[in-house]
Amino acid sequence: MQTLYASQGSESDNIKTNEKFLLQSLNSMYDLFLAQLSLLLEVHKKAKDRLEKSQQKLLATQEDKNPNAKFVNNEVLKLISLNENLKGLIEDQKANLWYLDFEYVEVIYKDMLKSDLYKDYMATKVSTFNDDKNFVIDLFTEVIAPNDKLYDYFEDKRITWLDDLPVVNTVILKLLKKVKSTTNENFFTPELFRDVEDKEFGIDLLKKTILNQLHFNEEISAKTKNWDAERITHIDTVLMQMAICEFQKFPSIPVKVTINEYLEIAKEYSTPKSSTFINGILDKIIKEYSSNGQLNKVGRGLL
Known part of the structure; x- marks a missing residue:
């Protein structure tokens, strides 16, 4: 629909140009998927950096020396951050979004710290894998996905991302709900298309509609x-x-x-x-x- 609407098309339009736009839009959706997952990892990394710096203070308090590292040690976030396949895809992106636009990591990090969700989670120093998983699901659902500043950022960043955001967020939540401690390397890097026929259907529908x-x-x-x-x-x-x-x-x-x-x-x-x-x-x-x-x-x- 987006491609046909943008083309203001007729049968004389360049089908190859429209097909290229369609595939670029679909690939861009995967970039958004990686951006949202990597944002989660950047927040985790920021917390880890803060904790390490507090321990290294010259006048460190007892709390600084023995901080509550529950969030830093969250098993689900550690599992995602150690996923080599995911790290490779993120590194292959043309630009590291959160390195260039680090202020949005800070926004999410501060919103997380202020949330009752985080305070309740950090009330104890130990948790099970399921406790960690439920916290990450709630963090994504209540803090990251509905964030207005992040919403505006995605709207400005790429023309199709705002429409893709609900789909991408739903996919990420499904992955988080199914994750296990034994999850393999490919779990967080699903294929963009279910199969070749799935991809061909979109192209065929576009071409046949234009023609x-x-x-x-x-x-x-x-x-x-x-x-x-x-x-x-x-x-x-x-x-x-x-x-x-x-x-x-x-x-x-x-x-x-x-x-x-x-x-x-x-x-x-x-x-x-x-x-x-x-x-x-x-x-x-x-x-x-x-x-x-x-x-x-x-x-x-x-x-």
Whole structure:
């Protein structure tokens, strides 16, 4: 949707250019995933540095000499920080975000220290692996993910990151909830695509939508004769084009799955009434396809 919307496209558009933008956007999502995980590690590293410096004070107090190192010794954070695969991917990034923009590490670190969550966790000096895991999950959920300054930073950093943030945060939380002390090196470096077909689907949907936009627009116009074309938002048009493309060009995708998917996207990105409008138009198109025998779906339960 983002790629088609940005292209303001027609069938004469450079498909390769749009495909390149799509893949760059998807790869950028993985960069955001690494940025969020590495932020967690930088906060952990900052706490470790602070603890070491306090122990080295010339006039160190007894508390400085024997600090509560529970957060620094958090088993989950240590497991992530020692993950060689993850460290390699972070180092391969063109720029270390938190080295250049270290002030955001400080923001999260201070917010963590002020939180009741942290104070409760540090009330004792020992914990189990599950205690450590639950704390990291809560830290990410309550301090990192909803942080407004971090939200604004990501919005300014890359054009697509704000839309990717909920997906990336959900993935990270799922990983944290499943982590075990025996977790292997690949656990925190999942593949961007589930498989080759997953990647090819996105490219195919983009190409086939672009190549058939005029035809799809004619179908939309035929069902919106009582509507002023200027009243239909560009996002709604793009979403209907993509849905019609799935109806016609992707036999294995159930009609209900297609409709539900695009209605959800419309609720998130378009006007309050867009989902109802889109649902009505797509319903008319499906009824026409069904009556004319044009609905190209293969397999049980796909109509």
